[in-house]
Amino acid sequence: KIWDLHTGRNLITLFVGSDDQWVAWTPSGYYTASLYGEQYIGWLINKGPDRVPDYYAASQFSEMLHRPNIVASTLYYGDESLALKDNPHRFDIHHMADVAPPEIRILMPEDGFETTQDSINLEISIDKASAEINDIAIYVNNRQMLSPQNRRLNNPFGGVRKSYTIRLEPGKNKVKAEVRNSRHATAASVISVIRKAALSQAIKGDLYIMSIGVNELKHIPYNNLKFPAKDAVDIVNVMKTMKGKLFKSVHATIFSDYSDQKPISTDIEDELYTLRNATKNDTVMLFLAGHGVRLNDREYIFLTRNAKMRPDNTYRMSTVLKWSKVIDAFRKINARRIVFLDTCYSGNVNATEMAKMGSDSEIVIFSSSTGYETSQELDKLQNGIFTHAICKGLTHG
Structure with missing residues (x-):
């Protein structure tokens, strides 16, 4: 103490x-x-x-x-x-x-249940709600199984028994049912289910990748970076080689200083919400390279090309990408979700704190640096070191 x-x-x-x-x-x-x-x-x-x-x-x-x-x-x-x-x-x-959050339990099947079927019937009870329940989410191996419409509850104050049919992957499945109330308190129940099937039966989904790289800030006198725009393009090019291997198809959107779509905050936010077209067999990936900032009120922002500041030295929030907007959009996606952050942080951003904001929604986050480090880029690599490592790992193993 x-x-x-x-x-x-x-x-x-x-x-x-x-x-x-x-x-x-x-x-x-x-x-x-x-x-x-x-x-x-x-x-x-x-x-x-x-x-x-x-x-x-x-x-x-x-x-x-x-x-x-x-x-x-x-x-x-x-x-x-x-x-x-x-x-x-x-x-x-x-x-x-x-x-306090409600009490949620997976009634059936029991933990450790084994089956040869590709789907199971999930029985869930929700009780003891002290505040209105916003929604229910069901994840299988980090993938959201329910559409936004099916996440709503008829009785938002508990006393609910629900049944869902969910698909399983071959092998071990971590099944998690989670509820969140109007005060942002959460409760979850987790079981393991084994599907006895050949791994070759796994269904290949599509990859939806949104890649953002900002070298130059037009309205803020930050030090410009050399390679984020190139990093955004290189990551996409590597992921496209995964078509037919890891993914059935690859759908890419690039916002960079070099692309037709410039990294403008409002355009990026609009595109984020189109990622909800991904299905539960797909993977959604977001790559961010550039400057990041931690604000005093626990908000994190990514500085897009159009970022501006007010006379009092605060950021115009309509001109930056808020991390909370990213998390909110990703929570609504029915797919495996992965975020790569190759950002030179200022304001002591802590990657662990950012990861915690996404962990309750089973979002996987990889970051190039902690709040006490800065990401590095090297002329001889022509990339950020983090991006170079990702590309090399995916292409050469």
């Missing part, structure tokens, strides 16, 4: 597990953690004498409580109350029961 020696108040509690995963949190429950560190903290909510308390893991409230900036500010000021003044979006853990 870290204490204020003058007042005797606890500022931060830090726990490091035997696996070197760690988590640090304030008295109000705001925390920061390594990639899997948040598994070590949670809260028991008492329900009175002779009744078993409810337990909620920190990860179920990550959108509200995973606030590394509050933890850092608490250490900086030596006072959590001062840190909270800089962060208006607050959450009171003493009212956790009022916004």
